[in-house]
Amino acid sequence: MNSYQEEYKRKLVTADEAVKVVKSGDWVAYSHFAMTPRVLDKALAARKNELFDVKVRGVCSVHPLQVALADPEQQHFIYNSGFFSGVERKLQDEGMAFHIPGLYVESPTNIRSGQNAPDVAMIVTTPMDERGFFNFSVSCSYERALCEMARTVIVEVNEKAPRCLGGFQESIHISEVDYIVEGNNEPLIEIPTHQPTEVDKKIAALIVEEIEDGACLQLGIGGLPNTIGKMLAESDLKDLGVHSEMLCNAFVELYEAGKITGARKTIDRFKMVYTFALGDARLYEFVHNNPACAIYPVDYTNNVNVIAQNDRQIAINNAIEIDLYGQVCSESVGTRQISGTGGQFDFTYGAFRSRGGKAFICLSSTKKVKDRTVSRIVPMITPGGIVTVPRTVVQYVVTEYGKVNLKGKTTWQRAEMLISIAHPDFREELIKQAEKMKIWTRTNKRLS
The missing domain is CATH 3.40.1080.10 (Glutaconate Coenzyme A-transferase)
Structure with a gap:
């Protein structure tokens, strides 16, 4: 002994x-x-x-x-x-x-x-x-x-x-x-992969067309990231890299399809960098003693200066709602905490600072609240709601109706662009609210 x-x-x-x-x-x-x-x-x-x-x-x-x-x-x-x-x-x-x-x-x-x-x-x-x-x-x-x-x-x-x-x-x-x-030596709990909706597929398609060979990916959990993973696995893209706070099932599929090599990464070349993994048994088996993966503490993976060092860093994150100023709430519904800030701010900011990088905030245009359908694009964040990403940091916003890049845009341009990707049923009311908020001008388009 x-x-x-x-x-x-x-x-x-x-x-x-x-x-x-x-x-x-x-x-x-x-x-x-x-x-x-x-x-x-x-x-x-x-x-x-x-x-x-x-x-x-x-x-x-x-x-x-x-x-x-x-x-x-x-x-x-x-x-x-x-x-x-x-x-x-x-x-x-x-x-x-x-x-x-x-x-x-x-x-x-x-x-x-x-x-x-x-x-x-x-x-x-x-x-x-x-x-x-x-x-x-x-x-x-x-x-x-x-x-x-x-x-x-x-x-x-x-x-x-x-x-x-x-x-x-x-x-x-x-x-x-x-x-x-x-301990009790039970297998790690498995998080089921959410089946993608038709809205997920439309949003994913809009994002995938923005990704280039050699891009470095950050994905989260849920139907949308896994849909993006499937689309990328079936694409002609090559030499993708990974620098992501979370390693999810989509990355396993991409790696096994030969899409992930990390060969074009600027730092941690050939390594899939992450700080935690959460998914199913296949993912846990994949990371075990795998030299293709490298786990780091979060003050490395989520450091904006580290994120920005990889060219073409892609950040893909979900939101609960976004207002006409471009403020993103991704963690609460009013005062009810749903999740947390996590690394959404870190990767949204870091990816934009990357050479050729792009940061996407994704959300369906509507959601169900009991028996009502409401817009996720709103005049102002719901009272009590938390601003996860300030308007100054947001780059791309994507719904099933399109994608817009808010960087460098005025308040009236932002309002018009966001209303253009809102559900058509809510656009007229959003225009009325934008006029009251004095972020709509006579030169703005009337959106149908």
Whole structure:
């Protein structure tokens, strides 16, 4: 038995034993996305009656949070998330979860400066390797920063977690770990691929025609990115690259179709760069020990200066609504938090600064609200809504009715361009509102 194995045995404890380090008033940080701790979360929730004012911080958990469910009145635990998943959104609706606003890229800096430093870090990892390292698997985000700043570091080992090659800061050594808990070893939760709608297909087609050989892609989750992936896989494009905060299923299809080589990237050539992966079992199998992929912390992947170094960087992101000034809301419906800012601002800004780069904000022209159809292009952001991307940063906006480039445009030009890609049923009313807002002139076209 080598020294690392001996140290492993000394530090191996049950989850119930490990969570005893948490004290009333502590901040506890969980690892993120598919790597949310489940065994430690359950054990911490079981200590409810012993603890008060424990703040738990997570990001986009795809698992039910036991600390929140065990204490709906928040007398013992307060759960907070930097980006809401569907699970966390439901908790918020019941008053059991709160949002932490911020730019994704700044998270490691905030933690290391002490602004969001945890007392205890609970991080899910792969099993320890022969050199004593635990890999953060499919979530590198800012796990390393959490571990550096925490008073106590607990790793929850999952034997089914894929090992994701770096990059850097993708692992922690056993000498830096205080306790080891062996988890339930369940496969990572799979996020189903959303089937594209006809609207998705129309929007995707408008974007695909803007992509050139050697372009570097950022895609998110959902029907639209996967539709774009399928279209690109069937196209004549070649030598595409990847620099994306998220690695999703679409990239696997593109890689296996021979479209992704990374040969024309300016930095990290031949590498698919990302900071977390979220998708199905095929994606998790793809990233495991794959030298074509490189996982980095988010202050690298989402750094606008890094993003801009790759020529022809393409950023494709979704929105909830956009107003006639060009302000984009992608994270809330009124005051109801839906997701978070994430990296949308980072990539929209960074892609535009890239030589030949393009940043797309995509949305269907309408949505259903109960039994009504409403426009997603609105005179002004819904009261209480969050501006995720300011009008000064937005470049392309795309709906199923077309795409417009708002860069350098006046307020009256923006209004006309955005109304031109709104659903026809809403254009006259939008024109009336634009006139009242004094962003419509007698030279504007009448849009039918």
